[in-house]
Amino acid sequence: MRIRTKLALMAGDLLLFSLCLLGATYLQCRELEPLFGQYSTIWVLSLTIYPLCLYITRSYELQPEASSAENLRRSVLGLLAAASTISLVFCFGLEFRFSRGIFGVANIIFIFVLPLWRLGVFLHLRRRSLSVLLMGNATAVEMARHFIREFSPSSRTQVWQPREEAEGASIHTDPQDAHFNRSHIDLLILAGHSLAPPTLRKAAALRLEGVIVWDLPRLWSEFAERLPAGYIDEGWIATAEGFRSLNGQGFQVTKRLLDISLAFILLLINLPVLALAAILIKFGDRGSLLYHQERVGKGGKAFCIHKLRTMVGQAEDVTGPVWASPDDPRVTLVGRWLRKLRIDEIPQMWNVLKGEMSFVGPRPERRVFVEALQSKFPVYSLRHLVRPGVTGWAQVHCPYAASEEETLLKLEYDLYYLQNASLLFDIRIILKTIRIVASLWGSW
Numbered sequence: 001m002r003i004r005t006k007l008a009l010m011a012g013d014l015l016l017f018s019l020c021l022l023g024a025t026y027l028q029c030r031e032l033e034p035l036f037g038q039y040s041t042i043w044v045l046s047l048t049i050y051p052l053c054l055y056i057t058r059s060y061e062l063q064p065e066a067s068s069a070e071n072l073r074r075s076v077l078g079l080l081a082a083a084s085t086i087s088l089v090f091c092f093g094l095e096f097r098f099s100r101g102i103f104g105v106a107n108i109i110f111i112f113v114l115p116l117w118r119l120g121v122f123l124h125l126r127r128r129s130l131s132v133l134l135m136g137n138a139t140a141v142e143m144a145r146h147f148i149r150e151f152s153p154s155s156r157t158q159v160w161q162p163r164e165e166a167e168g169a170s171i172h173t174d175p176q177d178a179h180f181n182r183s184h185i186d187l188l189i190l191a192g193h194s195l196a197p198p199t200l201r202k203a204a205a206l207r208l209e210g211v212i213v214w215d216l217p218r219l220w221s222e223f224a225e226r227l228p229a230g231y232i233d234e235g236w237i238a239t240a241e242g243f244r245s246l247n248g249q250g251f252q253v254t255k256r257l258l259d260i261s262l263a264f265i266l267l268l269i270n271l272p273v274l275a276l277a278a279i280l281i282k283f284g285d286r287g288s289l290l291y292h293q294e295r296v297g298k299g300g301k302a303f304c305i306h307k308l309r310t311m312v313g314q315a316e317d318v319t320g321p322v323w324a325s326p327d328d329p330r331v332t333l334v335g336r337w338l339r340k341l342r343i344d345e346i347p348q349m350w351n352v353l354k355g356e357m358s359f360v361g362p363r364p365e366r367r368v369f370v371e372a373l374q375s376k377f378p379v380y381s382l383r384h385l386v387r388p389g390v391t392g393w394a395q396v397h398c399p400y401a402a403s404e405e406e407t408l409l410k411l412e413y414d415l416y417y418l419q420n421a422s423l424l425f426d427i428r429i430i431l432k433t434i435r436i437v438a439s440l441w442g443s444w
Contacts, residue, residue: 006060009121010051016113017050017106018043024105042086042103049085054078059118075118076111083107129154130186133206135199137192140231144191144216151223162198188213193231225393226412227419232379242419246385254423259359262430263352270346277308277334277343284334285312290347295364298387303356305364306347310335342437348390360426361389362414365407373407383414386421393417393425396432 021043025032054060057078086103132148132155134141145157188211190203207213214222216231217240237243245251278289291309294302311330331339338344351357357364362383365373373380389395394413401407417425 009060010054012117012121013051013054013114014047016117017047017110020106020109020113021046021102023109024102027105028102046082046086046103050079050082053082053085057081075114079107079111079114083111129156131155131184132157132187132189133185133211134159134189134191135203136190136195140191140193140216144189144219147219147223148189160199160202162196162202185211187211189219190215192216193233220412221416221419225416226397226409227415229377229379229408229411229415232415237382240419243421245421246418251421251423255358255360255426256355258423258426259352262359263349266346267349267353270343273343274308274346277338280334281309281332281338284332287312294367295388296367296370296384297356297364298384300381300384302367303351303364305357306350308335308338308344308347310338310344342433345390352390356387358387358389360392360429361386362392362417363395363410364388369407373404373411376404377408377411379415380411382418383411385418391429391433393429396429396436 022032054075055078057074059074059078086107130152134144134157136144141159145159148155148157185206188203188206190199190213195203203213215236217227217236220226220228281287281289288309291307291311292304293307295305297303310332312332335344348357352359370380392414393416394410397413398406398410401410417429
């Protein structure tokens, strides 16, 4: 990140903290004069300590190659370090005149404002016009080029092709034109599985000059928050960051407690809704209330999922197992509204209480589809590392998959969830789910 961007970021931090101090002073004293008078020394000292602590925690290294969670973690860590330092000054700097209330309130405000400000800056950096250099296999390079055009239309892309090299060339040797140097490149994408030695040598040289280097999974992850299933293999999984929470004891216990609490509360408060839905289903075609079907869960084990029936009876007697779709003709009139409002999913809370499902995770699929997809995409089996979910990262982006292609897209979102699974990520998905359901209620 260029020096002027760092300076602008620091200036924004100082301005925000000063505004927080002004607001806290007015709330405590109903006037601003104390901050410019008796508290001015500690104010100036704070404006020195805060950016210093944020710098020490690498908060000003806000770059596209760091994830949003990592950037926010650095910012919060720097804020806590600065607040602790100021507290020590209050304890031992007895010569200063200050108000603990003012600086306490200011820090409380700042701890909410700073992450929002930093997140805005991060999103701006990710979406700004980039000069991207592409290296690798022709098919993968072209796919990366189309992907960048879709998610960052203002970015400029160039393709590097290796030339004949002198024997014994090192990674410090630049065999290509001089205009491919650090000052003209923001990002280097290595596209493809097996890359030629000249390509790797050139990429290493550019990285040593300070160029950010991503592979295709990193590009997909940062720009679209999903992973390209066709470019994920055992080698990538063995070396990629993430996947740490899948077996973390603390995460698993906390997630299970959250599942039980949410499932119990949702079942309890939705009893009247379930009763009304049962009446409507019976009134509609006098068929069964519930729909039971075998799905594949954690570890590849089968379990029976429970939903309110939304299709006509014996919907697959003639067609056999087929993909569901948003405008599926087999769906009844009542079932269409139950699906739109996600009411048909409520009985799955029983699956959650039994431990067969989680509230957040990849959606469980039927074994016939699982076997077909695993034969084409071996990484599909990674979905079975965790309990399947009532909602998930794929569901909040593309609710229904009517084909293998659309199921592949959902798999890419599921893979991203597995790599980045955390309690905060689960909460984010739950909030997105609530927003989607609420928007459908509002459109009724």
